[in-house]
Amino acid sequence: MNSMTSPLLPVETMPPPDDCWAAFLRRDRAMDGRFVGAVTSTGIYCRPSCAARHPKRKNMRFYPDPAAAQAAGFRACLRCRPDEVARDVRAVSEALTLIEAADAPLSLEQVAAHAGYAPHHFHRLFKRATGMTPAAYARSLRAGRLAAALEGDESVTDAIYAAGYNAPSRAYADAATHMGMTPSAWKDGGRGVTIRHAVMPTALGPMLVAATDRGLVRISFDEDEGELRRRFPHADIVAGDDDFLALARRVAALTDDPVGGDAALPMDVAGTAFQQAVWAALRAIPAGETRTYKQVAAAIGRPEAVRATGTACGDNNLAVLIPCHRVLRSDGGLGGYAYGLNRKKALLEREMDR
Template sequence: MTQVLSPTPQDEVRWQAVLNRDASQDGQFYYGVRSTGIYCHPSCPSRRPRRENVRFFDDPQGAQVAGFRPCLRCRPGEVGARRRAVMHVQHLLDTVEPTPSLAQLAEAVGLSPFHLQRVFKAETGLSPKQYALARRGERVRRELREGASVTAALYAAGHASSRTLYDRSTDQLGMTPGRYRAGGAGETITFAVTGSVLGPMLVAATGRGLVAVRLGEAGVLEQELRAEYPRATLVQDAAALGGYIEALHGHLAGVRRDLPLASDAPGTDFQRRVWAALRSIPYGETRSYAQVAEMIGEPRAVRAVARACAANPLALVVPCHRVVRAGGDPGGYRWGTERKRRLLDHEQVTAAD
C-alpha cells in the first residue's frame, strides 16, 4: 500500500467527488486511504483524508486486493446492492396494480420497511409513497392531455375510485381534473411579489402547493405569471402566502437549510424526476449536469437535464442553482448568473459555519 502512483485527470475528477461527498458517484468508484488502510465510497461522512494518502479503485475487489478493508461507516460493498434494490422497487411501483404497500416492497427486496424507506429516499429524494403518488399523477395528466375523460383517466392511471383522485392527501394535480383538462380554467392562484436579498421575488400557489417561485423585476414577474395562466383567477394576497414567504426568506438568510414545501407546479415525467433529484442535493453542495443525469438513471441525458433545470418554475425550492458545469463553472441560471453565484457562495459559507 506504500506505492505512490502519479495522479491522472480521472483521479482529479474523482477527488473532487470525494471533497463534495457526491453520492451520485457511489458505486462508480471507491477510494482507499493509506494512513488508515480503509476504503470508502465518495459520499462517506468520515473526515476527508489528505490528498496524498488517497488511491482510487473501480470496484471493491481492487481495493481489497491492494490491502484495504471496507469502511464500517459507509459500508462500500453494499452500495451496488442498494441501488439494485431501489431500481427494483421503482419498477414495482411503476408496473404493479394496486400499488404495493411498504411492507410488500420491503419483502420483495429483502430489507426492513424502515431501511427501505431510508435507502429509497436517499437515492431518489422521495419516499416510496411519494414516488408512487407522483407517478400516478403523471399518468393522470398524460391521459387528460390526450383527451381521455376524467373517469377513463383515473382508472387508466391506477386510481381505485374517484375519491382518491380528488382527495387532497393523494391528488397530484393540484386542481380538479376537469379544470386541468380545460387548461386551468376556474382555478384560483394566489400570488405576491415580495422583496428579498436577491431582488423582487414572486411566490404563487394553488390551495395545494406552489406553482411558481421566481426572481426578477416585479412588473415582469406578474406579467409572466398572467401569461402562463391566462384562464386562472389570480388573486394578489401576501398574507395568504405568509408561510411560504417566511420559509423562503428564512432559507435565504441561512436559518432554514431545507425547504420541504408542497409543490403543485406542472411538469413532464422527466422534468419531475430531475427536480426531485435536485431537491436531494445537500445544502452547500453542488452536482454537475452529468451527475444529475446519473442520479435519475439517464446518464446520456445531460442536455435534457440542463433543459429541465432551465424550465424549473420553483427557484430555491427546487435548487437548480446547485447544478454546475463539470469543471466547476457555475454555468447558466434562469434568474441570472450573478444570483446563482451569490446563492452558491452564501450556501458554502453558511454550511461551513
C-alpha cells in the same frame, strides 16, 4: 422553470485527493460510488459516507473504485460495505422500472422482493435515494400520468382510468397532493382555483411569487401576472393581501440569505414521480455546495438519466426555493439557468461567501 436540457456531459473522473478527503470529512453520501478511500494503517477501504472515525490524512489513499483498492491490497470495510453501493443503486433503479411498468399498485413486499432486500431495509434505501417511499413514488407517477391524460381530449373520467386508477376517489386524493387542484379544475385551466400573486423587489431583480391556498406554485424572475394567466387561463388570479405579502417577503429574502433557507415555506408543485424525486434531491443539497447532473441522477437511483435530470431541473417552478442553481455540468461549467447565468453565478457566490 424552462425547457432546458443538460448538454452532453463528459465522463466524470475521480475528484482530486483534497476534494476526496473533504468529502470523507463531511461524510458526503452523494459522493458514494465515485471513489473509495483506503486507510494504510488498517488496510481497509470505505465509501465517503462511512460513519467510522476518520483516520489521519496522511494515512488515506484514494481509488476510483473498489476493484482498484483491492488490487492495491486493501479489503472492504465491514461497517459501510463499499462494495454494495453499486448493488444498492441497481436495486433502486430496478425498483423504479418495476413500479413504472406496473399496471396496478405494488406492495412494498413485492417491490423489495424484486430488488432482493428485506422490506424494512429496502424502504429506507429507496427513500434515501429518491426522497420518497415506494408507495409515494407510485402515487406521484400515477398523478403525473393523470395530468398528461387531462391535457388530451378525453373526459375527466376516461383520463382517470387511463392513468391507472381503479376509482375516481383515489385520483382526486392524489390530485390534491400532486397537482394542487382537482382533475376537473386542472383540465379546465385552473377553473375554481384562486391564485394570489405579487412581484417583489430583490437584489437580483423583480421576483414573481404566486400561491394557491395549498402553497407556492410559481417563483420566478422577470415575470408578472401575465405568465400566471397563460399557465392557468381560467383560474381566479388576484393580487396578494397582507398575509400573502408576508409570505412573499419570506420568499424574496431567500435571494439575500440563501443559506438560511426556509423549509417551512408551503409548496404546491405538480410533477411526475421522476421530477418530484429530482426536486427532493435538489432540496437536499446544502447551501454553499454544488452537485453535477450526474451526481443528482445517481442520488435518485437513476445514474443513466443524466439528461432527464437536467430537464427536470429546468422544469422546476420554484426558483431558489428548489435550488436547481446548485447543479453544474461535470466539467465545472454553470450549465443552464432559465433566468440567466449571471443570476445563477450570483446565487452561488452568495451561498459560498456565507
